[in-house]
Amino acid sequence: LxxxxxxxxxxxxxxxxxxxxxxxxxxxxxxxxxxxxxxxxxxxxxxxxxxxxxxxxxxxxxxxxxxxxxxxxxxxxxxxxxxxxxxxxxxxxxxxxxxxxxxxxxxxxxxxxxxxxxxxxxxxQEPEKVEGSKVKEVTTIDELNEELKNAKTPVFVDCYSNTCPPCKMLSPKYDAFSKELVTKGKFLKVDLAKVSEITSTYEVMRIPTLLIFEDGKLKETKEGLPEITSFFEAMKD
Incomplete structure (x- = not known):
């Protein structure tokens, strides 16, 4: 329903x-x-x-x-x-x-x-906000490409939707990870309802999905709340 x-x-x-x-x-x-x-x-x-x-x-x-x-x-x-x-x-x-x-x-x-x-x-409901978050919202495919081209570190892209409960649960965690792991890479997020090209370009089949880029190219993909949070938790060690 x-x-x-x-x-x-x-x-x-x-x-x-x-x-x-x-x-x-x-x-x-x-x-x-x-x-x-x-x-x-x-x-x-x-x-x-x-x-x-x-x-x-x-x-x-x-x-x-x-x-x-x-x-x-x-x-x-x-x-x-x-x-x-x-x-x-x-x-x-x-x-x-x-x-x-x-x-x-x-x-x-x-x-x-x-x-x-x-x-x-x-x-x-709106996802919980985290003060001091280092996450940047990307609003066009061109903006994403520009971020990837200029990045000197890995780039993490949280693909989400405002109607996805797991995405809203991930949002404050992703904000927190961006603060704790600020030296590990750049943290971006994109609303697939607004930038639908990303869905076909990177074959995003479910949400939330984390796209992991290195040197401007897609290296790895993590799908679902548990897999994404486990990935970042492991980076803390």
Missing amino acids: FGFLAFFSAAFAEPECQIDQGAIFLSAYSATYYKAIMACHEKGYKYFFVKSFTYRDADGQTMEIHGVCKEKGGDYLKDSFVDSEIQPSAGINISYELLCFREKPQNEKAVDVEGFLEKIKMFT
Whole structure:
């Protein structure tokens, strides 16, 4: 679901993006799911089951989801709204019914409200800042090439994305490494969403990825938070 939310928020921000029927259905469900989460959170409910979800647009297209829950107890919560962001030319009518709980039910399929919100924070919160960081942000491929050409030491490039939780976890560690290992090389970072050429040029397949250059040429690549942090920890010895 987090992937859907990130995809659709980016897609709908693009004025020329063509939204097909499948995208509308999926986005309607994502929007409803998020509204249900927030409604439960505001009313103090910790868990819920989806009893029903109905989508209907101006053309008469309808999508319905009916959940099955044998859990006893709980409170029913109903709501309906018109979402004009998914299809601005014609509002979409969405309604849902939930079975909500303040304590964790026995059924493991219950939606964990607070757990969901914690994961959302990982996608939206800014990474922790480290005072005195030696990391330099690179904003174009030409700027990176210039840094590599003029470097007298190894160059480390942290390839990240603002929607990547492990990238945000790495950020303060990378800042700290840049201070502790300042004599070992130059520390750069690049947002792949803004400098997408780096993805194809250096075959970056996952994030975070650390590119390690020597004499202007790519020497080594480290992928993932554990591998990158282990690499720098070993340099301290």
